[in-house]
Amino acid sequence: xxxxxxxxxxxxxxEVPADLTIMTxxxxxxxxxxxxxxxxxxxxxxxxxxxxxxGKNELKTCLACQTQVQEGMYVAxxxxxxxxxxxxxxxxxxxxxxxxxxxxxEIYSCIGCNACxxxxxxNLNVMQYIAYAQRGELEQCAEESFDCVGCGCCSVRCPAEIxxxxxxxxxxxxxxxxxxxxxxxLTERVEEIHAGQxxxxxxxxxxxxxxxxxxxxxxxxxxx
Amino acid sequence: xxxxxxxxxxxxxxxxxxxxxxxxxxxxxxxxxxxLLRAYHPDYRTDGFAEIQIGPNKGQKAxxxxxxxxxxxxxxxxxDIDLQKIDYDVxxxxxxxxxxxxxxxxxAHEAGSNVMMVTKLRIGDANTMMAEGGIQAADKPGDSPxxxxxxxxxxxxxxxxxxxxxxLVMEAPDAIQWLNRLGVMFDKDTEGNMxxxxxxxxxxxxxxxxxxxxxxxxxxxxxxxxLNRKIPVVEFTSAVELIKDDRGQVAGAVLLNMETGDxxxxxxxxxxLATGGAGRLHYxxxxxxxxxxxxxxxxxLGYRAGVPLLYQDTIQYHPTGVAxxxxxxxxxxxxxxxxxxxxxxxxDGEAFMHPLETRDVAAASIIRECTGRHKGVTTPLGSGxxxxxxxxxxxxxxxxxxxxxxxxxxxxxxxxxxxxKEPILVYPTLHYQNGGLEINGDGFTKTIDNLLVAGEAxxxxxxxxxxxxxxxxxxxxxGRNAGKAAAAKAKAVDLGTMNLDHIEAYARELDEAGITExxxxxxxxxxxxxxxx
Numbered sequence: 182x183x184x185x186x187x188x189x190x191x192x193x194x195x196e197v198p199a200d201l202t203i204m205t206x207x208x209x210x211x212x213x214x215x216x217x218x219x220x221x222x223x224x225x226x227x228x229x230x231x232x233x234x235x236g237k238n239e240l241k242t243c244l245a246c247q248t249q250v251q252e253g254m255y256v257a258x259x260x261x262x263x264x265x266x267x268x269x270x271x272x273x274x275x276x277x278x279x280x281x282x283x284x285x286x287e288i289y290s291c292i293g294c295n296a297c298x299x300x301x302x303x304n305l306n307v308m309q310y311i312a313y314a315q316r317g318e319l320e321q322c323a324e325e326s327f328d329c330v331g332c333g334c335c336s337v338r339c340p341a342e343i344x345x346x347x348x349x350x351x352x353x354x355x356x357x358x359x360x361x362x363x364x365x366x367l368t369e370r371v372e373e374i375h376a377g378q379x380x381x382x383x384x385x386x387x388x389x390x391x392x393x394x395x396x397x398x399x400x401x402x403x404x405x
Numbered sequence: 406x407x408x409x410x411x412x413x414x415x416x417x418x419x420x421x422x423x424x425x426x427x428x429x430x431x432x433x434x435x436x437x438x439x440x441l442l443r444a445y446h447p448d449y450r451t452d453g454f455a456e457i458q459i460g461p462n463k464g465q466k467a468x469x470x471x472x473x474x475x476x477x478x479x480x481x482x483x484x485d486i487d488l489q490k491i492d493y494d495v496x497x498x499x500x501x502x503x504x505x506x507x508x509x510x511x512x513a514h515e516a517g518s519n520v521m522m523v524t525k526l527r528i529g530d531a532n533t534m535m536a537e538g539g540i541q542a543a544d545k546p547g548d549s550p551x552x553x554x555x556x557x558x559x560x561x562x563x564x565x566x567x568x569x570x571x572x573l574v575m576e577a578p579d580a581i582q583w584l585n586r587l588g589v590m591f592d593k594d595t596e597g598n599m600x601x602x603x604x605x606x607x608x609x610x611x612x613x614x615x616x617x618x619x620x621x622x623x624x625x626x627x628x629x630x631x632l633n634r635k636i637p638v639v640e641f642t643s644a645v646e647l648i649k650d651d652r653g654q655v656a657g658a659v660l661l662n663m664e665t666g667d668x669x670x671x672x673x674x675x676x677x678l679a680t681g682g683a684g685r686l687h688y689x690x691x692x693x694x695x696x697x698x699x700x701x702x703x704x705x706l707g708y709r710a711g712v713p714l715l716y717q718d719t720i721q722y723h724p725t726g727v728a729x730x731x732x733x734x735x736x737x738x739x740x741x742x743x744x745x746x747x748x749x750x751x752x753d754g755e756a757f758m759h760p761l762e763t764r765d766v767a768a769a770s771i772i773r774e775c776t777g778r779h780k781g782v783t784t785p786l787g788s789g790x791x792x793x794x795x796x797x798x799x800x801x802x803x804x805x806x807x808x809x810x811x812x813x814x815x816x817x818x819x820x821x822x823x824x825x826k827e828p829i830l831v832y833p834t835l836h837y838q839n840g841g842l843e844i845n846g847d848g849f850t851k852t853i854d855n856l857l858v859a860g861e862a863x864x865x866x867x868x869x870x871x872x873x874x875x876x877x878x879x880x881x882x883x884g885r886n887a888g889k890a891a892a893a894k895a896k897a898v899d900l901g902t903m904n905l906d907h908i909e910a911y912a913r914e915l916d917e918a919g920i921t922e923x924x925x926x927x928x929x930x931x932x933x934x935x936x937x938x
C-alpha cells in the first residue's frame with residue numbers, strides 16, 4: 182500500500198501518494214493544467230508555487246515540478262506575475278552602470294531585506310546580484326544570476342518592487358554581447374564561409390556516393 | 406536515498422573506478438552498431454508502429470500514437486467557424502513559441518514584416534528551453550563545415566537530405582555569431598575562445614555551451630529580443646487548423662484560446678509551423694525529456710493540409726534520462742556529462758560501452774545491458790545503469806560539476822543525491838522527433854508554397870538519428886531562414902477566398918479508408934489528469 186499524504190490545493194484537501202511532486206499530485210487530484218506548467222523539468226519557471234506547511238509559520242516558494250509533496254502542505258500556484266520588463270534596443274546600450282540606472286532605477290530602492298534570496302527556487306544569491314547591478318558590475322551580476330529560470334518568486338516577495346529576473350537578463354545580454362571578449366576563431370570562420378572558401382568542398386562531399394561516405398565516416402580520425 | 410541494492414552496486418562502481426580512469430572503452434564497429442540497433446533500438450520494435458492509411462504517406466508506418474492522431478478528424482469538423490470575421494491579419498504568422506519560432510519572428514520583423522507569434526503555452530515553453538548540453542558549429546582551426554557534415558551525415562545513417570544538412574553546417578558559425586551578438590553568454594576562456602567539447606559521434610570538439618543551461622540561455626535571449634521588438638505574441642492560444650484558400654495556398658490558421666475555449670481567426674500571407682516535437686505522446690510507453698506541450702500538433706495540421714512527412718518512423722531516445730528517483734523520472738541528464746568524462750557502467754561496475762557513441766547506439770546499448778544481459782540496476786520504475794559522475798571531478802578537478810553542469814547538480818541535490826560523490830542511475834528517455842514535415846532548402850513545404858516549417862517539426866535535416874548539439878543549431882539556422890523567406894514571400898502572395906474544405910475532404914478520406922471511429926486531433930496537451938470516474 183503506497184503512502185498517502187494530505188495536501189491542500191488552494192485550500193481544498195486532497196489525499197495523494199507521498200512520492201509525487203506538487204505538479205503530478207495536482208494531476209493525480211484531477212487537475213488539467215494549462216497555466217503553471219511548462220517544461221516540467223525545472224528549466225522554464227512556469228510553475229512558481231507558494232506553500233506553507235500546516236502548523237508552521239514559514240512561507241516557502243518552490244517550483245511545483247521539482248518539489249515533492251509533504252503532509253499538510255497548503256499550496257497556491259503563481260502561474261503569472263506582472264514582472265516589469267523594460268524594452269530596449271540592445272544595439273543602442275553600452276555595458277555601464279548608467280544603463281541600469283536608466284532602465285531599472287528601482288534596484289536602488291533595495292532595502293537589503295534578503296527576501297528575494299530566501300524566495301529563490303534555484304538557491305541563487307539574488308540580493309547579491311542586484312547589488313552587483315547597482316554598482317554596474319554587470320559581469321558579476323550576469324554570473325551570479327546565470328541559473329535564473331525566471332519564475333518570479335523573488336519579485337513576488339520584494340518590498341522594493343524590483344523585477345529581479347529582468348535585471349539579471351539585461352546584465353547577461355550586455356555581458357554576452359559587449360563584455361566577454363570576441364571569439365576571433367568564430368569571426369574568422371564566418372568570414373571564410375562568406376568568402377566562399379568551403380563552397381567547393383561542401384558541394385563535393387554532397388555529391389559523394391553513400392558507399393564512399395560510409396568509408397569516410399567509419400574511418401575518420403577523432404580528435405582526442 | 407538509494408536502496409540497499411543500489412548502494413551495494415555503487416561500491417562495485419567505486420571499486421572499478423581507478424582502473425577505468427585511465428582507459429578508453431573500444432568504440433563499436435559499424436557492423437556491431439547495426440546489429441545492436443536492430444536488436445534493441447525501439448525504432449525496430451514493430452509493435453510500436455502502425456500503418457498510415459490515408460494522405461501523402463499512405464502505406465508507410467508511424468509510431469502508433471502519432472498514427473492514431475493522423476487517423477483523427479479536425480476538432481473544427483462540423484463547427485460553423487465564420488472565416489469572414491478576422492481577429493488577426495498579418496503578413497507572417499508563426500505558430501509555436503520556441504527557439505525556431507522566436508528566431509523566425511525576429512528575422513521576419515527585421516525584414517520589415519508584420520509578424521505575429523501564437524503559442525499554446527507561453528513563449529519559451531518549449532524543448533529549446535530544456536536543451537542542456539550545447540550547440541555545434543565548426544568554427545575552430547582543425548575543424549570545418551565539411552567535417553561537421555560528415556559527422557552528422559554518418560550519425561544520421563546517411564539519410565539526411567543533403568541540401569538541408571549543407572545549410573545546417575555551412576550556416577552554423579553564422580548562427581553562433583548571431584546569438585553572441587544578441588547577447589547569449591557562451592562559455593569562453595579569458596581570450597574569448599569558445600570552450601568546446603565532444604558530443605556523441607562528433608570527430609571534433611565543436612560543442613559550444615552556456616554551462617548546462619545552453620538552450621535556456623538561448624531561449625530567454627530570443628524571447629527578450631522578441632519582446633523588445635514588440636512583436637505580438639498571443640500566448641495560451643493554439644493553432645487547431647490551417648486555413649487554406651481557393652488557390653491552394655495556406656491563408657492563416659484557426660486559433661483556440663486555451664483558457665476560454667473561444668475560436669479566433671488569424672489571416673496570414675505566409676505561415677511558419679514551428680510547433681516542435683512529440684515526446685508527450687509517450688511512444689512505446691517511454692517517459693520523456695520534453696516539455697508539456699510536445700504533442701506533434703504541427704505535424705497533424707500540416708499533414709491534414711496535404712504536406713508529406715519524412716522519417717516519421719524514427720525517434721530519438723536520449724540514452725541518459727533519469728531512471729531514479731521517481732520524481733524526476735525521464736528528465737534529461739545532459740550528454741555533456743559524458744563529454745566531460747563520465748562513463749556508463751553496469752550493476753557490476755563494468756564499463757560496457759564507449760561513452761560517446763551516437764545517441765541511438767548508446768540508448769540501444771543501455772537497453773541491451775538492462776533487458777538482454779540483465780546487468781542493470783533495479784529501480785522502483787524499472788531498471789537503469791550507472792552514469793559515473795564522480796569521474797568528472799577526478800578528470801576535470803574538484804568543482805567541475807558545479808561549474809559546468811549546475812542544473813544537473815541542483816536537480817539531484819533536491820533529492821539528496823550528490824552526483825559529485827555518487828554515480829546516478831539513467832535509462833533512455835523519449836527525446837526527439839527525427840522526422841517531421843518535409844521542406845526544401847529555403848524552408849517551404851513542397852506542396853504548399855507559402856507554408857514553411859522550422860525546428861523539430863521538420864524532417865530530413867538530420868536523417869534517421871540526430872547528433873547532440875545539432876538541434877539547437879537547426880532551430881536557429883532554419884528558424885532564421887524561415888523568417889527571412891516568409892517575409893520575402895509574403896510580399897508576393899495574393900490570398901484568395903479562405904476556406905476549411907480540406908478538413909471535410911480529410912474526413913471523407915478517413916471514412917473511405919474504413920476508419921470508422923476516428924479520434925480528434927491535434928492533441929494540444931497530454932491527458933495527465935486522473936479522474937476516478
